[in-house]
Amino acid sequence: MIRQIIYREILENLLSLRFSLSLLLAISLFAAAGFVFAAKYRQESQDYWKDTNENLSSLSEQTNRLCDVARYQQTVYRKPKSLALCTEGFEKYFPNSFRFNVFSMYIPQVRRQGNFDLGRFSDIDLGFITSLILSFIALIFTYDTICGEKEAGTLRLMLASSIHRHKILLGKYIGVMLTLGIPLLLGLLVNLLIVISSRDVIISSGDWLKIFTIILLSLLFLSIFVLLGMFVSSRTAHSANSMVILLLVWVGLVILIPSFGRIISDAACESPTQAELQRRLAEVDKQNLDDAASGKFGKNAGSFGSNIVENPPGTARLVNARTEARNQVYEDHLNKMMAPLIFGRYYTRFSPTVLYQCASEAIAGTGITRFKSLYQQVKRYQQDLKEYVRGKDAEDPESLHLLCDHGQAISKWGVISKKPVSFDSVPKFQEQDLALGQSLKLAIWDIGLLVLFNLVFFAASFVSFLRYDVR
Amino acid sequence: MVWNIAKKEFLLNLMTFKFAVGTIVCVVLITVFMPILVGDYQQRLKDYNENVAANEAELRKVKVYKNITPTVYRPPNVLSVFSEGLEKQLSKSAKVELGGVPEISMASGVSNPFLSAFPTLDVMLIVKVVMSILALLVAYDTISGERERGTLRLVLANRTARHEVLLGKLLAGLVTLIIPVTSAFIIGLLILQFFPMVSLAGADWIRIGLIYLASLIFISAMYNIGLLFSCLMSRSSISLVLGLFIWVVFVVVIPNGSVYLANYLRPTESREKMAAQVKALMQERNNKIDDLTKTLRTGGSQAGAFGAFGNYFILMCEKPLMDDYRKKYTLSEPVRIKYADKIFELQQQYLDRLIKQKYLAHTIAQISPVTLYESLMSALTGTDLANFEHFRNRVKLHTDEAIEYIRSKTESFSSPAYFTPGKEADHLAMVKEMDRIEKTHADKFFEEVKKWYDQKLEQTPSLSLRDLPQFICGPESLASTLSRSISRVMLLLFINALFFTLSFVAFLKYDVR
Numbered sequence: 005m006i007r008q009i010i011y012r013e014i015l016e017n018l019l020s021l022r023f024s025l026s027l028l029l030a031i032s033l034f035a036a037a038g039f040v041f042a043a044k045y046r047q048e049s050q051d052y053w054k055d056t057n058e059n060l061s062s063l064s065e066q067t068n069r070l071c072d073v074a075r076y077q078q079t080v081y082r083k084p085k086s087l088a089l090c091t092e093g094f095e096k097y098f099p100n101s102f103r104f105n106v107f108s109m110y111i112p113q114v115r116r117q118g119n120f121d122l123g124r125f126s127d128i129d130l131g132f133i134t135s136l137i138l139s140f141i142a143l144i145f146t147y148d149t150i151c152g153e154k155e156a157g158t159l160r161l162m163l164a165s166s167i168h169r170h171k172i173l174l175g176k177y178i179g180v181m182l183t184l185g186i187p188l189l190l191g192l193l194v195n196l197l198i199v200i201s202s203r204d205v206i207i208s209s210g211d212w213l214k215i216f217t218i219i220l221l222s223l224l225f226l227s228i229f230v231l232l233g234m235f236v237s238s239r240t241a242h243s244a245n246s247m248v249i250l251l252l253v254w255v256g257l258v259i260l261i262p263s264f265g266r267i268i269s270d271a272a273c274e275s276p277t278q279a280e281l282q283r284r285l286a287e288v289d290k291q292n293l294d295d296a297a298s299g300k301f302g303k304n305a306g307s308f309g310s311n312i313v314e315n316p317p318g319t320a321r322l323v324n325a326r327t328e329a330r331n332q333v334y335e336d337h338l339n340k341m342m343a344p345l346i347f348g349r350y351y352t353r354f355s356p357t358v359l360y361q362c363a364s365e366a367i368a369g370t371g372i373t374r375f376k377s378l379y380q381q382v383k384r385y386q387q388d389l390k391e392y393v394r395g396k397d398a399e400d401p402e403s404l405h406l407l408c409d410h411g412q413a414i415s416k417w418g419v420i421s422k423k424p425v426s427f428d429s430v431p432k433f434q435e436q437d438l439a440l441g442q443s444l445k446l447a448i449w450d451i452g453l454l455v456l457f458n459l460v461f462f463a464a465s466f467v468s469f470l471r472y473d474v475r
Numbered sequence: 476m477v478w479n480i481a482k483k484e485f486l487l488n489l490m491t492f493k494f495a496v497g498t499i500v501c502v503v504l505i506t507v508f509m510p511i512l513v514g515d516y517q518q519r520l521k522d523y524n525e526n527v528a529a530n531e532a533e534l535r536k537v538k539v540y541k542n543i544t545p546t547v548y549r550p551p552n553v554l555s556v557f558s559e560g561l562e563k564q565l566s567k568s569a570k571v572e573l574g575g576v577p578e579i580s581m582a583s584g585v586s587n588p589f590l591s592a593f594p595t596l597d598v599m600l601i602v603k604v605v606m607s608i609l610a611l612l613v614a615y616d617t618i619s620g621e622r623e624r625g626t627l628r629l630v631l632a633n634r635t636a637r638h639e640v641l642l643g644k645l646l647a648g649l650v651t652l653i654i655p656v657t658s659a660f661i662i663g664l665l666i667l668q669f670f671p672m673v674s675l676a677g678a679d680w681i682r683i684g685l686i687y688l689a690s691l692i693f694i695s696a697m698y699n700i701g702l703l704f705s706c707l708m709s710r711s712s713i714s715l716v717l718g719l720f721i722w723v724v725f726v727v728v729i730p731n732g733s734v735y736l737a738n739y740l741r742p743t744e745s746r747e748k749m750a751a752q753v754k755a756l757m758q759e760r761n762n763k764i765d766d767l768t769k770t771l772r773t774g775g776s777q778a779g780a781f782g783a784f785g786n787y788f789i790l791m792c793e794k795p796l797m798d799d800y801r802k803k804y805t806l807s808e809p810v811r812i813k814y815a816d817k818i819f820e821l822q823q824q825y826l827d828r829l830i831k832q833k834y835l836a837h838t839i840a841q842i843s844p845v846t847l848y849e850s851l852m853s854a855l856t857g858t859d860l861a862n863f864e865h866f867r868n869r870v871k872l873h874t875d876e877a878i879e880y881i882r883s884k885t886e887s888f889s890s891p892a893y894f895t896p897g898k899e900a901d902h903l904a905m906v907k908e909m910d911r912i913e914k915t916h917a918d919k920f921f922e923e924v925k926k927w928y929d930q931k932l933e934q935t936p937s938l939s940l941r942d943l944p945q946f947i948c949g950p951e952s953l954a955s956t957l958s959r960s961i962s963r964v965m966l967l968l969f970i971n972a973l974f975f976t977l978s979f980v981a982f983l984k985y986d987v988r
Binding site: 021022025026029033036039040043044047093094097098099114115116119122124125126127128132136137140144148152243244245247248249251252255259260262263264265266267269270271275276341342344345348371372 | 492493496497500504511515587588589590591592593594595596600604605608612616711712713715716717719720723724727728730731732734735736737738739742743745746747829832833836
């Protein structure tokens with residue numbers, strides 16, 4: 005019996021105007037998104053390789069002396085990601101270049117920033133289409149599932165035969181989900197075909213698995229709206245009223261609550277300013293100088309001259325203490341910059357849209373999670389490079405083996421080896437994507453909450469429908 | 476007859492569930508949003524006042540004309556609570572200095588890039604989203620709903636002409652929609668008045684009035700769109716679905732999609748390229764100055780200190796060195812001024828390209844009344860790029876004025892007052908003092924010298940800068956705002972007229988059975 009209900013529901017939906025409209029809208033959006041994404045990806049890849057090659061060739065020029073390799077300020081750029089076609093996660097606004105040398109890591113900067121005049125906008129990608137368009141379509145499909153049939157009088161007829169109410173509800177749910185899957189899957193298929201045929205974007209097998217996961221996630225997200233629609237539909241007697249309520253709920257969940265994030269974060273955390281950063285750096289430097297004056301690093305640390313006894317180990321301690329303290333200041337500043345975003349996102353999680361956004365960003369490896377992981381990876385690479393320099397330095401008997409970022413100490417005393425190294429042996433940065441399992445682990449709470457939303461709305465619609473007055 | 480129909484329709488609308496819910500939601504949202512938004516504005520205003528005060532205090536410490544490098548701040552815009560626009564994205568301050576140009580975008584670090592991941596929140600969002608939905612909901616069943624109920628037949632069976640029916644419906648719908656818009660505005664303004672730091676000038680009230688009018692025109696455009704679908708379809712549920720699809724395209728797809736497309740169709744060159752050009756110009760300037768002044772000495776017996784705005788200046792120096800400095804500044808400062816103008820020109824070209832891209836996005840988006848309304852609002856509230864350009868030009872003007880002031884005070888940079896407060900006698904006193912200290916306190920030489928310097932620095936009087944031109948940057952004049960917004964208002968009115976005409980044509984052919 006349930007099969008018949010599903011079948012009927014699907015047929016009815018397929019023939020409706022709303023289905024053809026949503027199919028048209030979804031496919032045209034996905035197709036446009038495909039073309040724009042391919043072009044954008046090509047441009048970004050060109051920029052990325054140009055910048056990266058520039059960086060590597062400058063690094064190779066430094067290999068005549070090991071100390072230059074250690075002190076050279078490399079810049080690592082964010083690589084364009086093919087999975088950004090699923091969800092871009094506002095990466096275009098985030099810092100995308102990381103400058104560092106073996107000793108220090110600076111604040112990541114935004115390079116090749118777009119037109120700030122255009123204001124904030126979302127890229128049209130799977131995440132955008134699902135969270136803003138398809139969720140809306142889900143409501144349009146379901147606002148009259150129960151009360152519409154009541155108005156048409158068919159609900160009475162159906163319940164007059166020996167079908168259980170839960171079967172009707174389940175049948176309708178499955179029917180709507182299947183019809184809703186058509187614009188999503190067909191659109192995405194068109195999108196992927198366009199992107200792949202452009203030959204710029206290569207999607208690996210791991211990526212395919214992630215895309216599949218994101219599709220499942222999208223369906224999970226859409227199912228919340230389907231259940232919400234059925235719930236409201238079985239609470240109201242008129243489909244017009246049901247539509248009004250659903251629209252306002254949709255506006256709240258999809259448009260208003262995500263905007264609250266800014267307000268919440270503004271109230272809770274303060275964005276650090278550049279002036280504050282400079283002030284803290286100056287403080288740290290002063291502290292360092294005071295420590296040096298009080299003899300914390302040894303006698304004559306940091307002093308050069310012919311009439312005093314120089315103290316290379318002391319100077320190295322002094323310089324390293326300062327570098328360390330400054331690094332800490334930079335990292336604190338960056339964390340403070342990210343804090344509002346993380347905080348605002350955290351407290352708007354009662355909206356399924358935010359949950360879906362966070363989860364799909366985590367799985368696709370874009371957005372703020374990507375930024376954090378990239379930053380950690382660059383730091384790890386920095387440590388690797390330091391170990392490499394330390395190892396090479398140990399081989400040189402002329403060096404004092406005191407790694408520190410101080411030009412005069414290097415040129416005068418040779419605290420780091422000045423021997424050439426081969427460029428091939430210098431480690432190079434390579435960004436590692438998280439495996440699906442790890443990204444799922446990051447998103448597990450979001451997914452759990454999405455499932456919870458589903459269960460709550462299912463239970464609610466079930467109870468309401470059981471008590472529904474079909475007259 | 477029109478009035479009768481309008482009255483009936485209006486009373487019917489008032490009793491509906493959608494009207495009640497929509498109005499309550501609008502009012503609640505505005506009561507929740509407004510205090511948050513105004514609180515945010517107050518915070519920005521406080522920061523601004525603090526910054527200006529700090530700048531004034533620093534200006535009082537200036538001892539030489541060369542060091543007049545104040546920072547001017549862009550006052551926060553109170554109307555940004557209505558439409559945020561670019562208010563928070565663009566740089567809030569600019570340094571006024573000889574040879575410098577105002578920064579043109581949010582320089583990285585000035586504002587937090589991570590915050591861009593949040594959508595903006597302002598009063599316009601409520602009008603744009605909630606009220607436009609309400610307009611569609613009120614409109615969707617005006618004709619098709621009456622047909623379904625069978626009342627349309629009865630109405631047309633009388634002598635009432637069809638255009639009267641439609642006009643009555645339009646009037647009733649507009650009056651119905653004015654209620655939530657007006658109550659939201661009144662409540663919002665009451666809350667705004669409640670905050671002590673907010674003061675609205677006369678021009679602000681005019682702007683608020685215009686914002687209110689623009690909102691009404693926009694809402695009426697959305698109503699007319701709903702009316703058209705109601706006249707096109709025989710079933711109200713279908714006209715609702717169609718209307719909602721159009722709504723989602725207007726509100727969600729076109730505003731994002733047009734920008735996305737404009738980025739793709741007309742990519743702008745990166746800021747880095749422009750920055751590199753600026754850097755090259757700076758290099759060229761420095762080379763030129765080096766060439767001009769290479770015969771002049773910069774070393775010699777002198778003493779310097781850090782003064783106002785963290786700038787270094789020469790406290791005193793020997794006579795020949797002073798003469799060389801005078802020659803140097805007379806030669807170099809005109810070059811720096813000339814190159815500052817060149818850089819300003821270059822940045823202006825870059826800005827123009829950005830505006831062209833924006834214009835393209837705007838042209839693509841003009842099919843949606845929502846984007847039209849958005850750009851109209853940011854123009855009226857003074858948060859769009861044109862207003863930022865206005866600020867930038869004011870800064871440039873102020874810089875020119877300040878330079879002119881310095882020039883007049885220092886005989887075209889040739890007077891010693893430009894770079895040092897010290898006279899020749901001061902230097903002689905210094906030499907004498909050094910000799911004395913070296914003889915008497917040879918063991919504590921540096922401490923003693925430092926003490927003497929500090930004392931000398933304290934004794935040096937600050938410049939009296941009462942007649943230094945003040946930086947005043949009000950918002951752009953109302954007239955130029957109006958001249959920019961008039962075309963958009965016209966377009967919105969045209970959309971109104973177009974959709975009403977279309978609905979009229981559709982209704983004339985409408986099958987009332």
